[in-house]
Amino acid sequence: MADVLKLGIVLMLVAVIAAGSLGFVNSLTEPLIAQQKEKAKLEAMESVAVSIVGAGVPVTFDSLSVPGLANPYAQSDAVLSVVGVFSEGHKRGYVFIAYGRGYSSTIQTMVACGLNGEITASEILYQQETPGLGANVSDPDRFLVRFTGRNTQSLFLTADGGDIDAITGSTITSRAVTLSVRRGMEAMAAAGLFQEGGQSR
Amino acid sequence: MSLTREFTKGIYKENPVFRLALGMCPFLAVTSSVENALGMGVAAGFVLICSNFLVALLRSVIPSKVRIPCYIVIIATFVTLVDLIMNAYLPDLHRSLGIFIPLIVVNCIILGRAEGFANRNTVPAALADALGMGVGFTFAMVVMATFREILGSGTWLGINLLGSPYSNQPILIAILAPGAFILMGFILGFFNMIDNRRKGGAL
Amino acid sequence: MNPFLLPTILASTSGTPDSGFSFGALMAIIIGAIFINNFVLSRFLGICPFLGVSKQLDSAVGMGAAVIFVMALATLGSWVVYHLLLVPLGITYLRTIAFIIIIASLVQLVEMILQKFSPALYQALGIFLPLITTNCAILGVAVLNIDEKFGLGYSLVHAVAAGIGFTLALVLMAGLRERLDQAPVPRSLRGLPIAFLVAGAMSIAFLGFAGLGG
Numbered sequence: 229m230a231d232v233l234k235l236g237i238v239l240m241l242v243a244v245i246a247a248g249s250l251g252f253v254n255s256l257t258e259p260l261i262a263q264q265k266e267k268a269k270l271e272a273m274e275s276v277a278v279s280i281v282g283a284g285v286p287v288t289f290d291s292l293s294v295p296g297l298a299n300p301y302a303q304s305d306a307v308l309s310v311v312g313v314f315s316e317g318h319k320r321g322y323v324f325i326a327y328g329r330g331y332s333s334t335i336q337t338m339v340a341c342g343l344n345g346e347i348t349a350s351e352i353l354y355q356q357e358t359p360g361l362g363a364n365v366s367d368p369d370r371f372l373v374r375f376t377g378r379n380t381q382s383l384f385l386t387a388d389g390g391d392i393d394a395i396t397g398s399t400i401t402s403r404a405v406t407l408s409v410r411r412g413m414e415a416m417a418a419a420g421l422f423q424e425g426g427q428s429r
Numbered sequence: 430m431s432l433t434r435e436f437t438k439g440i441y442k443e444n445p446v447f448r449l450a451l452g453m454c455p456f457l458a459v460t461s462s463v464e465n466a467l468g469m470g471v472a473a474g475f476v477l478i479c480s481n482f483l484v485a486l487l488r489s490v491i492p493s494k495v496r497i498p499c500y501i502v503i504i505a506t507f508v509t510l511v512d513l514i515m516n517a518y519l520p521d522l523h524r525s526l527g528i529f530i531p532l533i534v535v536n537c538i539i540l541g542r543a544e545g546f547a548n549r550n551t552v553p554a555a556l557a558d559a560l561g562m563g564v565g566f567t568f569a570m571v572v573m574a575t576f577r578e579i580l581g582s583g584t585w586l587g588i589n590l591l592g593s594p595y596s597n598q599p600i601l602i603a604i605l606a607p608g609a610f611i612l613m614g615f616i617l618g619f620f621n622m623i624d625n626r627r628k629g630g631a632l
Numbered sequence: 633m634n635p636f637l638l639p640t641i642l643a644s645t646s647g648t649p650d651s652g653f654s655f656g657a658l659m660a661i662i663i664g665a666i667f668i669n670n671f672v673l674s675r676f677l678g679i680c681p682f683l684g685v686s687k688q689l690d691s692a693v694g695m696g697a698a699v700i701f702v703m704a705l706a707t708l709g710s711w712v713v714y715h716l717l718l719v720p721l722g723i724t725y726l727r728t729i730a731f732i733i734i735i736a737s738l739v740q741l742v743e744m745i746l747q748k749f750s751p752a753l754y755q756a757l758g759i760f761l762p763l764i765t766t767n768c769a770i771l772g773v774a775v776l777n778i779d780e781k782f783g784l785g786y787s788l789v790h791a792v793a794a795g796i797g798f799t800l801a802l803v804l805m806a807g808l809r810e811r812l813d814q815a816p817v818p819r820s821l822r823g824l825p826i827a828f829l830v831a832g833a834m835s836i837a838f839l840g841f842a843g844l845g846g
Contacts, residue, residue, distance in 0.1 A: 242499050257517035331668070359605070400842070453679035458675070505729040508728055535732070609676070
């Protein structure tokens with residue numbers, strides 16, 4: 229009995245010391261990690277927002293918590309977060325992140341669109357697709373450049389009846405990005421964020 | 430055995446990847462670029478050194494019956510440490526290595542050396558062994574990554590070596606999954622060939 | 633001001649043709665885990681047992697079954713512990729430790745069960761049974777379920793499918809290796825090298841599945 233107790237105590241001690249030291253390290257690194265994520269997001273947002281307001285124009289962001297925003301990925305409580313782009317006090321457009329399940333990763337695309345619901349710029353934030361094939365989606369000239377100027381009616385791949393050419397050999401990746409962006413735009417349209425004939429530049 | 434012997438055996442004679450066939454999963458997965466290989470090698474090496482150190486230090490304190498769970502917790506703690514530190518200070522590398530960072534905890538090399546060596550040798554010997562195995566592992570991965578990166582993207586550590594005509598149409602399979610298997614097969618065959626020559630037999 | 637305050641998408645799967653808990657999403661996960669992203673031949677998880685146990689067909693099948701079983705249970709345990717314990721307490725950094733302890737305990741359990749109910753299989757698997765603990769595939773699938781933000785249902789499906797994919801690769805390899813024993817392989821390549829080359833060929837074949845689903 230004393231034997232088992234001793235074993236148990238040793239295990240407990242090891243576990244407690246381990247958890248304690250990790251808790252300490254975590255308290256040091258957690259703020260750093262969160263800070264970096266925010267910084268990366270902000271940088272990406274600023275770079276796509278340039279397409280809405282023009283280069284060199286100071287821009288501010290304001291988070292829109294839109295209630296009842298249609299959830300394109302309905303499974304659990306999910307919300308599409310949209311950020312309004314403001315310059316000189318006027319709302320000029322929106323920026324949001326679209327998540328699409330690609331071949332081997334969930335691809336994050338940051339999209340900037342104007343008040344009229346047309347995409348002005350997009351950028352891949354994260355992907356872990358096949359190098360040399362799907363990973364080429366990160367290169368803006370290979371794929372994302374075809375999104376500019378499109379709205380929810382025209383965001384379809386040639387393979388799905390539209391006229392956007394997928395990257396050769398990576399239909400799954402291309403489709404994931406296109407679908408996720410379109411779904412996001414549809415959700416925003418359903419929430420009434422777009423106005424007909426609005427100025428995007 | 431002298432300390433230097435403990436160290437050098439991990440590099441060639443008992444190289445964990447090429448001789449002991451341990452640590453295959455990260456070896457094949459992260460060697461698509463030399464930068465990833467170096468990152469993983471250093472991370473795994475760090476965990477190996479720390480865990481060998483602690484296991485050797487506590488070898489008379491930890492009762493034999495619960496030694497494996499204790500070793501696992503110790504190793505997992507250092508792996509989590511590496512995970513957190515990498516996420517905070519080297520986020521790009523952390524993202525490239527992905528799930529293989531937490532998978533360092535099941536890297537057979539680390540548990541293997543803890544159970545097979547560190548728990549019955551002195552601290553200096555365990556440290557030398559860990560250092561040798563870590564260097565050997567990193568060395569093996571860099572060799573493999575060199576082949577794969579040059580063939581598969583025309584670069585080495587990101588430096589374009591073969592010029593743009595090559596990097597536009599490289600031998601893509603080298604950085605994809607099959608390339609890892611095939612190259613590993615040939616590398617192991619090469620080492621066998623060296624051994625057979627030494628023994629004077631047929632190739 | 634902090635835009636994107638809400639953690640954006642917590643969906644189980646996204647970007648598939650149908651949203652929500654649908655057959656389409658389910659099939660995508662199953663086909664994905666078994667063929668398109670086969671755990672052994674694509675993701676490089678579970679290589680050690682893949683090379684070690686694939687020399688004979690029956691031990692391959694037995695190992696595969698054991699792995700599927702442990703994967704399912706480990707996924708259940710790890711998902712529950714992560715979402716119902718670590719997340720609410722804010723100690724998600726203890727994930728690696730918690731998962732590996734769960735897996736180690738489960739393998740111990742499986743060992744005891746096998747020893748009692750199927751001693752033949754227990755003997756056949758030998759040293760490889762405790763080695764399931766260090767099988768990257770099991771910890772890998774547990775971590776992947778969390779990273780891909782699957783719900784419990786999808787996680788379990790993913791785990792079983794991954795196990796089936798692992799078993800498939802193992803069984804195919806075993807069948808080939810039994811024949812390799814009689815083939816005229818050059819001496820340097822005998823044993824592990826030719827096994828790797830064969831795995832490479834299989835990997836190329838599985839790469840062809842990339843076109844599945846579009």
